[in-house]
Amino acid sequence: xxxxxKLTDISKDGDEQLDExxxxxxxxxxxxxxxxxxxxxxxxxxxxxxxxxxCNLDGVVSYxxxxxxxxxxxxxxxxxQFIAGLKKLLSKENNWTFLQPLLLSIDYCARCQTCNDxxxxxxxxxxxxxxxxxxxxxxFRRIINKYIKPAGKLRAKLGGGDIELNWxxxxxxxxxxxxxxxxxxxxxxxxxxxxNALITRELRKLFxxxxxxxxxxxxxxxxxxxxxxxxxxxxxxxxAIDNLKFLDxxxxxxxxxxxxxxxxxEGADVLLIHSAGDIISFPESVIAFTILCNxxxxxxxxxxxxxGYDGVNYGLFYxxxxxxxxxxxxVQIARKLRVxxxxxxxxxxxxxxxxTVADRLLTGDLIIPRESVMTFLEDIVFSGxxxxxxxxxxxxxxxxxxxxxxxxxGIVEPQRRILRYLCPQFREMTxxxxxxxxxxxxxxxxxxxxVNFTDWKVNVSGxxxxxxxxxxxxxxxxxxxxxxxxxxxxNCKLQLRDLFKYYGARExxxxxxxxxxxxIVNAMVEIKKPFINWEEEQ
Amino acid sequence: xxxxxxxxxxxxxxxxxxMYVVKAIKIARLPLHLRWELYPVIYEPKSKYGSxxxxxxxxxxxxxxxxxxxxILYLLKENLRFNDYFKSNRGYWxxxxxxxxxxxxxxxxxxxCFFGALVIIAGNPVTANSVYVIGKIFYYCILITxxxxxxxxxxxxxxxxxxxxxxxxxxxxxxxxxYFNYIFTLIVFLSGLYAWIFADPTFxxxxxxxxxxxxxxxxxxxxxxxxxxxxxxxxxxxLPFTRSMHYITKFFAFFWVRWDDRPNFRGSKVERxxxxxxxxxxxxxxxxxxxxxxxAEITAEEKYHEKTS
Amino acid sequence: xxxxxxxxxxxxxxxxxFMQETEKWNEDIARAYGAKEGINELTxxxxxxxxxxRSYYLANGICPMIRRLIKETGFTLKKLYDLxxxxxxxxxxxxxxxxKATGCV
Numbered sequence: 001x002x003x004x005x006k007l008t009d010i011s012k013d014g015d016e017q018l019d020e021x022x023x024x025x026x027x028x029x030x031x032x033x034x035x036x037x038x039x040x041x042x043x044x045x046x047x048x049x050x051x052x053x054x055c056n057l058d059g060v061v062s063y064x065x066x067x068x069x070x071x072x073x074x075x076x077x078x079x080x081q082f083i084a085g086l087k088k089l090l091s092k093e094n095n096w097t098f099l100q101p102l103l104l105s106i107d108y109c110a111r112c113q114t115c116n117d118x119x120x121x122x123x124x125x126x127x128x129x130x131x132x133x134x135x136x137x138x139x140f141r142r143i144i145n146k147y148i149k150p151a152g153k154l155r156a157k158l159g160g161g162d163i164e165l166n167w168x169x170x171x172x173x174x175x176x177x178x179x180x181x182x183x184x185x186x187x188x189x190x191x192x193x194x195x196n197a198l199i200t201r202e203l204r205k206l207f208x209x210x211x212x213x214x215x216x217x218x219x220x221x222x223x224x225x226x227x228x229x230x231x232x233x234x235x236x237x238x239x240a241i242d243n244l245k246f247l248d249x250x251x252x253x254x255x256x257x258x259x260x261x262x263x264x265x266e267g268a269d270v271l272l273i274h275s276a277g278d279i280i281s282f283p284e285s286v287i288a289f290t291i292l293c294n295x296x297x298x299x300x301x302x303x304x305x306x307x308g309y310d311g312v313n314y315g316l317f318y319x320x321x322x323x324x325x326x327x328x329x330x331v332q333i334a335r336k337l338r339v340x341x342x343x344x345x346x347x348x349x350x351x352x353x354x355x356t357v358a359d360r361l362l363t364g365d366l367i368i369p370r371e372s373v374m375t376f377l378e379d380i381v382f383s384g385x386x387x388x389x390x391x392x393x394x395x396x397x398x399x400x401x402x403x404x405x406x407x408x409x410g411i412v413e414p415q416r417r418i419l420r421y422l423c424p425q426f427r428e429m430t431x432x433x434x435x436x437x438x439x440x441x442x443x444x445x446x447x448x449x450x451v452n453f454t455d456w457k458v459n460v461s462g463x464x465x466x467x468x469x470x471x472x473x474x475x476x477x478x479x480x481x482x483x484x485x486x487x488x489x490x491n492c493k494l495q496l497r498d499l500f501k502y503y504g505a506r507e508x509x510x511x512x513x514x515x516x517x518x519x520i521v522n523a524m525v526e527i528k529k530p531f532i533n534w535e536e537e538q
Numbered sequence: 539x540x541x542x543x544x545x546x547x548x549x550x551x552x553x554x555x556x557m558y559v560v561k562a563i564k565i566a567r568l569p570l571h572l573r574w575e576l577y578p579v580i581y582e583p584k585s586k587y588g589s590x591x592x593x594x595x596x597x598x599x600x601x602x603x604x605x606x607x608x609x610i611l612y613l614l615k616e617n618l619r620f621n622d623y624f625k626s627n628r629g630y631w632x633x634x635x636x637x638x639x640x641x642x643x644x645x646x647x648x649x650x651c652f653f654g655a656l657v658i659i660a661g662n663p664v665t666a667n668s669v670y671v672i673g674k675i676f677y678y679c680i681l682i683t684x685x686x687x688x689x690x691x692x693x694x695x696x697x698x699x700x701x702x703x704x705x706x707x708x709x710x711x712x713x714x715x716x717y718f719n720y721i722f723t724l725i726v727f728l729s730g731l732y733a734w735i736f737a738d739p740t741f742x743x744x745x746x747x748x749x750x751x752x753x754x755x756x757x758x759x760x761x762x763x764x765x766x767x768x769x770x771x772x773x774x775x776x777l778p779f780t781r782s783m784h785y786i787t788k789f790f791a792f793f794w795v796r797w798d799d800r801p802n803f804r805g806s807k808v809e810r811x812x813x814x815x816x817x818x819x820x821x822x823x824x825x826x827x828x829x830x831x832x833x834a835e836i837t838a839e840e841k842y843h844e845k846t847s
Numbered sequence: 848x849x850x851x852x853x854x855x856x857x858x859x860x861x862x863x864x865f866m867q868e869t870e871k872w873n874e875d876i877a878r879a880y881g882a883k884e885g886i887n888e889l890t891x892x893x894x895x896x897x898x899x900x901r902s903y904y905l906a907n908g909i910c911p912m913i914r915r916l917i918k919e920t921g922f923t924l925k926k927l928y929d930l931x932x933x934x935x936x937x938x939x940x941x942x943x944x945x946x947k948a949t950g951c952v
Contacts, residue, residue: 006710049862052849064849064862084823093818096569101795103568108784108791111711112634114626129710138711160714187576191622192784193791198574212824221949224826232950234909243912250914277951280912312951320572321820321827324837355592356573359802361837363813367804372592410577410590410799434577434588447951451862490951 005129007161010139013056014168018130020059021456025126027463030470030477032508039502042455053451056168057175058130061451063215066174068167075167078211082170083147085210089202090148094209097320102202105194106141109134115186115196120437121179124463131460133186133196136176139163140199174213177203181442181461182317183403188434200443204318214318217447222314223322227329231276231310232447240309243279244286244302251287255527261290264337265301270376271334272300273311274345275490278515282493284531285346288517295526296380301337308333311350312490316357317444327358331366341369343376346515348402348442348489351409373488374405377516378414381421387525390422395482397423397519398472400465400496401436402489410434415488415516422523423486429472437464439487441495457495458502466499469511479510482534488516540756543767547751550771557778558786565790570811579797580612581605590799609797613789618642630708633697640691640727644770647683651741654680655748664745680741688731695724719780726773729766737762853879865940865947872901872944880942884932893930893942896920900935901943910940910948 003019010018023036045055054066069075088094089102115133116122122131129135142163146156156162163169180200187195208214216222222232229236235243244261251259262268272293278285293300302309307329315323331354334342344351355370362368380386399419405411412433419426431437439446440462445453473483487493496513505511512534522531578585584593616622620638623631654664654676662670664677699720702708737760738744747767750757759767802808816834820827827836848867851860854875859867864880866872877897881889889897899919903911913935917924924935931938936948 004706004710048849061862081823088822092569094820094822096815096818097572098574100565100568100571101574101791103565104787104791104795108781108787110781110784111708111716112623112627112630113707113711114623114630116707117626134711158714184576187796189622189626191616191620192788193796195574195576195795209822209824209827212826217949219826225950229908233948233952234950236908239907239909243915246912246915250918275951280909281952283912283914321822321833321836324833325839328837356575356799358572360570360572360808360812361816362802363809363816364804367802367809375593406588407577408575409592410575410579410582410588411593412577412587412589413584414593447949449863449947449949494951 002126003129005135007135007139007142008163010130010172011164011166011169014166014171015056017055017059018057018172019128021125021128021460023459026459027124027126027467029463029467029503030474033466033470033503040455042459043452045452049451054171054175057172058128058179058456060175060453060456062175062178062448062453062456063213064450065216066171066213068171078167078170079165081210082143082165082206085206086144086148088210089206090144095202095205095320098198098202098205101195101198105137105196105199106144108192109137109141109194110192111138112191114191115189115194118185118189120183120185120440120464121181121461124460130176131179133180136173136180136203137196137199139169139173140203143169173203174207177201177207178215178443178445178448179456179461181403181438181440181445183438183442184407185435185438188407197443201318205320208319209321215444215448215450217449218314218318218444219322222447223319223326226307226310226312226314227325228306230306230308232312232314233276233280233310235276235280235310237304237306237309240276240279241304243283247279247283247287248290251284251291255291255529255531257291257526259287259290260294261286262301263304265299267338268299268301269340270298270300270343271303271308271337271339271341272343272345273330273350274302274309275312275347275350276310277312277490277494278345278347279309282490282515284518284533285515288515288521288531289345291521291524291527292377292380292386292517295524296383296385298380300343301339303333303337305333305336311345311347311354313350313353313358314444314447316349316353323353323357324361327354327361328366330354331358331362331368334368335365339368341371343371344373346373346488346490346517348404348491349444351402351411352404356409372405372409372411372414374411374414374516377520378418381418381520388422388520388523389525390424390523392530393423393519393523394425395484396425396427396473396476397484397486398427398429398469399432400429400439400469400485400487400489400492400513401432401434402487402492403436403438403442405489406436407434415486418516418520419486422520427472429468437468439465439489439492439495440499441491446491446495446498454498458499462495462499465495466503466505469505470509473509473511477509479506479508481510483509483511484519484532485511485513486516486519487513539764540750540758543747543759543764544751544754544756546768546771550774554774554777558783561778561783562786562790565787569815570808571795573798573800574795575799576796579799580792581608581797582799605797606793609793610789613792617785617788630701630705633694633701635694636690637694637698637723640687640694640723643683643687644691644727644730647680647687650676650680650683651744651748652752654745655752658745658749659753665742666740677740680745684730684741684744685734688727688734691727692724692731695720695727699724715780722773722776726766726769729762729769733760733762733766861947863937863941863947866944867946869904869944869946876944877942880938884938886930886932890930892920892922892926896922896927896930896935896939897943900939901945904940904943904945910936910945 023041119133125131146152182197184197226232248259313326578588620635662673664673702712743759817832821829
C-alpha cells in the first residue's frame with residue numbers, strides 16, 4: 001500500500017523510518033528480469049546497525065558516520081549550524097559560485113510538479129513521495145523562508161506547511177540529498193528554469209562545508225586523498241607508473257604491437273588525464289588510448305604528478321572548495337608540463353568539472369584549453385591515419401550518454417559519428433542524447449557503497465537505465481548474442497558493473513559494457529585478436 | 539471618489555514597476571557564478587540535437603553570435619503557448635493556460651486603454667462607428683481583450699482551485715497563499731466581467747477613465763467599474779509579493795544560468811570578474827576548509843597537509 | 848564504527864566487515880573470515896593469493912590490479928572466484944585484512 005507523505009512529515013518521529021521501498025512497487029522490468037522476488041532486493045539493516053546508525057528515511061544508509069546528537073543541546077547546536085550554513089549559502093562571499101542560480105531556483109518554483117515525471121529515481125521507485133525532485137527542494141525552500149527571511153516564523157505559521165528544523169529534518173535532508181543523481185533531467189523539464197538538482201547539490205554543500213558531513217568515499221577517501229596522495233583510489237605516482245609499465249608489457253604481448261605509454265613529457269601537445277580507476281579496474285580502456293594516440297601520431301603524455309593521473313573531481317558532487325582545489329591542481333600540472341591542451345579521459349564528471357564548471361575558477365596562465373575525449377577520439381578516428389574494419393564490430397551496440405558529457409556539456413554527436421562508422425549494428429536507446437536517463441550512479445553515487453547503499457543503486461536509481469538497455473536490445477535479448485553497451489564514462493561503467501552483476505545481465509542476456517576507445521581499437525585492422533574481451537568478469 | 543481612483547491607479551503602476559525593477563536589479567547584481575549550463579542551449583546552431591559549441595570549436599569560441607534574439611523569441615513563444623505544460627501535463631495546462639492568458643490579456647487590455655486614451659486625446663474618437671479606422675481598431679481590440687481576459691481568467695482561477703484540490707500531487711505542495719491568489723484573481727476577473735455586463739458594455743467608461751487619468755481630469759464612473767478599478771489596482775500592488783515575477787525571472791534563469799555558456803579567456807571581462815570574486819573571504823566552518831582565507835588562497839595552496847578525521 | 852569479534856580479537860570494521868586497523872591482522876583472522884563465508888580450510892592457493900595481496904598492499908598502499916593478481920598467482924579469474932566466494936575484491940582483500948577499495952574502482 002503506497003504511503004502518502006506530507007512535507008511536514010520530514011520533521012516528525014526522528015528515529016522512525018519515514019517510508020520503505022517495496023520491490024514489487026518498483027517500475028517493472030521486462031522478462032527475464034520481471035521476477036523481483038528471485039533477487040535479494042535491499043538488504044535489511046541488522047538490529048545492531050539500527051541501533052548505531054541513522055536510518056530514518058527509507059531503510060538505506062549511505063553514510064554510516066552521520067553523528068546522532070547525544071542530547072537536546074547537541075540537537076540545538078545542529079539546528080544552529082544548519083541556519084548558519086544557510087546564511088552562508090545565501091551570501092555573496094561564501095557562495096558567489098552558485099548564489100544567482102540558487103536564488104532563481106528558490107524563489108520562482110511554481111509547484112507545478114512537472115519535473116517529477118522527468119526524474120528516473122522517482123519513476124523507478126514507483127513514485128515515492130520523498131524522491132520527488134520537489135520534495136527536498138520545497139522543504140529546503142520553506143526552511144529558508146521560515147528561518148532566514150524577515151518575519152519568516154510568523155509567515156510560516158500563517159501560511160501553513162510550517163517545517164520544523166530539528167534532528168529529524170536535518171538527518172533526513174542529509175540522506176535525501178544523496179538520493180539524487182544530479183542528472184538534471186528535472187531542470188531540463190522545468191518551464192521556469194528552476195533547477196532542483198542544483199538545490200540538492202547546495203544542500204550537500206551546506207552539510208559538507210559547514211558540518212563537515214559528506215560520504216566518506218567522496219570526501220575523506222575522495223578529494224582529500226586525491227590532493228594528498230594523488231587519487232581517491234590511493235594510487236600513488238610511482239605505483240601508477242609501475243602499473244602502466246606492467247600493462248604496456250601485457251598488451252604488447254597480447255596485441256602483438258608495441259604499446260608504450262609516455263609519462264611527463266614536457267611540451268607535449270596533449271596532456272591526457274585518465275581516471276585512476278580506469279588504470280586499476282578497466283586497464284583495456286587506458287591501453288586503448290595509448291594504442292590510438294600512438295597510431296595517430298599524437299604528441300601526448302600522461303602526468304605522474306600527485307593528482308595528475310586521476311581526472312576525477314568529486315568536489316563537483318558535494319563541495320565547491322574541494323572542487324576548486326582539485327580543478328586548480330589539474331591545470332597547475334598542465335601548466336608545469338607546458339602542454340597545449342588537456343584532454344579529458346572517458347569520465348563524465350571530469351568533463352563537466354574541468355571544462356565548464358571550473359572555467360570560472362581559473363585566471364591568468366591557468367586558463368589552458370581543455371577538450372573532450374569525444375572530439376579528440378573523433379579527430380583520431382577520422383584522421384585517416386588508422387585503418388579500420390567495421391565488420392570486426394559486427395555485434396549489437398548501444399550508447400549510454402553520460403549526463404555530464406551530454407546534457408551538461410552539449411557534446412552529443414562526435415561519439416555517435418564514431419559509432420555509426422565503426423559499429424554496423426549501432427542502435428539508440430529511447431530516450432537518448434540530451435534527454436537520456438542517468439545510469440543511476442550520477443552525482444557521486446557510483447563510488448558510494450557504504451552499508452546497503454549499493455542495493456539502492458541497483459534496485460532504484462539504475463532501474464530506468466537498465467530497463468532502457470534491455471529495450472534497446474529487445475530484438476536479440478538472448479544470451480547467445482553478445483551485446484555491448486558503450487558507456488564512455490568511468491562512473492557510469494562502475495554503476496553498470498553493479499547493475500549487470502546484480503541482475504545477471506551477462507549470463508541471462510549476453511550484455512557487457514565498456515568504453516568507446518576499446519570499441520575503436522577493436523575495429524583496427526592492425527589489431528589481429530579481438531580487443532574486447534567478452535568472457536572475463538570485471 | 540474619482541480623484542481617489544486616479545491616485546490609486548497611478549500609485550499601483552508606480553509601485554509595481556518600482557518593485558519589479560528593484561527585484562530585477564537585485565538579481566542582476568548578484569555575482570558571476572560558475573558555469574552551470576544545461577543543454578540544449580536553444581540559440582546554439584546545433585541545438586536541435588542538443589549540441590553546444592564545445593563540439594566543434596573545442597571549447598574556445600570567441601564570438602557570441604546572434605543568441606539574444608533567438609533566445610528571447612523562444613521564451614516569448616513559450617510564455618504565450620505554455621508548450622512545456624501542454625506536452626507534459628495537459629490537464630493542468632487546461633486551467634493554467636487560460637489563467638495566464640487572462641493575465642496577458644488584461645495587461646494588453648490596459649496597454650490598449652492607455653494608447654486608446656492617447657488616440658482620444660489626439661481627437662480621434664474610439665467607438666464602433668468612429669470615422670477613423672484607428673478609432674475602430676482600438677474600440678474592437680479593447681473590447682475583445684477585455685472580455686476574453688475576464689472570461690479566461692475567471693475560468694482559469696476556478697479551474698486552478700479545483701485542480702489543486704483534486705490532484706494529490708499538486709495539493710501536497712499547495713499553500714494557503716495559492717488559494718488566496720486564485721480567489722483574489724477570480725474576484726478581479728469577475729468584477730471586470732460584472733462591470734462589463736451591467737455597467738459598461740462597450741468599455742466607454744473605462745476608456746473615458748483612462749483619458750481622465752492621462753489628462754489629470756478625473757471622471758466619475760459607475761460603482762461597478764469603480765470597484766473593478768480599485769480591485770485591479772490592489773492586484774497590481776499585491777503582485778510583487780507573489781511569485782508573479784517568474785514571467786520575467788524566467789528570462790534571467792534561462793539566459794544567465796541554463797544557457798550561459800560564455801567561456802573564459804585571458805583578458806576577458808569574465809576573467810576580471812573572477813579575479814575579484816576569488817579574493818572574497820571564505821568563512822565556512824567545516825574543518826577541511828580552514829576558513830579565514832580567500833578563495834584564491836585556498837585553491838592556490840600547493841599541497842594539502844591535513845587530513846580530516 | 849562497527850566492531851566484530853574474529854579469532855578471539857575484537858576488531859574495528861567497516862559496515863561490510865573490512866578491517867580498519869590492518870596491523871592487527873593475523874593468519875587466524877584470515878581463517879575466521881574464510882569460515883564466515885563457508886570456506887573452512889584455507890589451502891596453499893588461498894595463502895598464495897592472500898600473502899601476495901597483503902604484501903602488495905603494505906608496499907603500495909593499494910590493492911593490486913586483478914591482472915597483476917592473476918599474473919602473480921597464476922590463477923584464472925574463475926579459480927579466484929572458486930577460492931574466494933565473493934571474488935578478489937570482496938573476499939580476498941577482506942580476508943587479507945586490508946580496507947575495502949574505494950574511489951572509482
